[in-house]
Amino acid sequence: MEIGAGTLTALYLFDVAEHIDLARLRPIIGTASEARLTSKAAASAYLRYHTPPLVADGETLGFTAIDGFRARLKFFDYGVISLALTRTFRGSWADLVESSHRYIENASLEAQSEAAVRTILERCQAAVTRARATFLSEDYLVVAVHQLDGAGLASELVDAHGGQIAQLLRGETQPLSSQEQEEVLRVRLSYLATDLVVPTWNAAFVYDTEPGAAATLELLEFANSQLLEFRYHDALLDAELAGIYPQLQRTSWWNNLMGRGTARAATQLHSLFIDINEITDRTENALKIVGDIYAARLLALVSARLGIARWKASVEDKLETLDDIYRFAVEQVAISRGQFLELTVVLILILELVLFMVGIMK
DSSP states (O other): OOEEEEEEEEEEEEEEEEEEOHHHHHHHHOSOEEOOOOOSOSSOOEEEESSOOEEEETGGGTOOOBTTBEEEEEEETTTEEEEEEEEEEEEOHHHHHHHHHHHTTOHHHHHHHHHHHHHHHHHTGGGEEEEEEEEEEEEEEEEEEEEETTOOOHHHHHHHHHHHHHHHHHTOSSOOOHHHHHHHHHSOBOSSTTOEEEEOSSEEEEESOHHHHHHHHHHHHHHHHHHHHHHHHHHHHHHHHHHHHHHHHOOOHHHHHHTHHHHHHHHHHHHHHHHHHHHHHHHHTSEEEESOHHHHHHHHHHHHHHTHHHHHHHHHHHHHHHHHHHHHHHHHHHHHHHHHHHHHHHHHHHHHHHHHHTTSOO
C-alpha cells in the first residue's frame, strides 16, 4: 500500500505565562478564530472548550514556513502557546518511517519554534500575566495518513504495516522486535472500521479522513497542554517547598517569640496553595465532554500514554504537603503569640510588684 495523502504535524507547546487574556489578545494578533472541537459520533454529544483557545495562521502573524512546515499557533488562556508545524506527505512507508525518525524530538525545529513563540509573545505582552523568563516545553509528532492505495480496514492496515507503524512511532531506523511492536500497538483505538489511532508518549499515528485526523489532533494537542501545565506546577511546588523548609528553620529567639517568620511562611503557603489550586482546576476543567464516548476514550487513552495521571497525583500530593505545612505554621504562630501574651502578663505583674515595693503603687 502506497500512501496517497498524509500529513506530518510537529507540535511544540510552551508554558509562557500564568494567564493569557484572550479577549485582549484578539485585537493584538489580528485575524484569529476560536478553536472548535468536532465529534466523530453521529449521536448528539457535547464536546466544548470551557474557554476556547484562539487559533491564528502563521502567515497572518508574519511567520514564513519553518523548514518547509506551515505554521499555526494556538493560545490557551492558562498560559500555553502551541505551535503546530504541518507538511503534507505522500510516498512509501519507508519514506514515512525515515521522516518520522527525522522529526521526532528534532532539536533544530524545537529551537526555531521557541524563537518564533518568543517573537509573538513580545507583541502580546499587554494580554499576558506573569510571563515566564524560561519556557517549559513539550513536543509531540502526529503522523496522519488520509489515503492509501488499495485501502481497507484498520485491522488490515495493522496486519500489513503494524511493524512500520511501531517503528515510526519509536523514531527508529531499524525494524523493532516483535515484542516491542506488540507493546506499541497494544494501545490503539478505532471508532469506525476504517479509522485508527495509535498514541505513544511522544508521537501518534492516525489513519483517518482529513476532518477526522484534524479532530484527533485537537485532542492530542489539548492533552499535551495539560501535561505541560501539571509538569510546570509540579516543578514550581518542588522549588517552593525547598525554599519554605529553610525559612521555617531559620528563626531567632525574638522571631520565635513573636511568630514573625512563621507567620510570613504561613501567609506565603496559603497564597501559593490557593493560586495553584485555582490554576490546576482551570486546566483540568478546560474541556467538557458529555456523551461523546469516542472523544472521552481517546482523551483517556492519550492521557494514560502521556502519564498525566502521575503528574496530577504528584501535584496533588505536594499540595497536601503544602496544606499540612500551612496548618503546622498556623499552629506555631498561635503558640508563639500565646507565649508572648503570657510573657507580657508576667512582665506586667513583675512591674506592678516592683512599683509596689518602691512605694509608688499602694
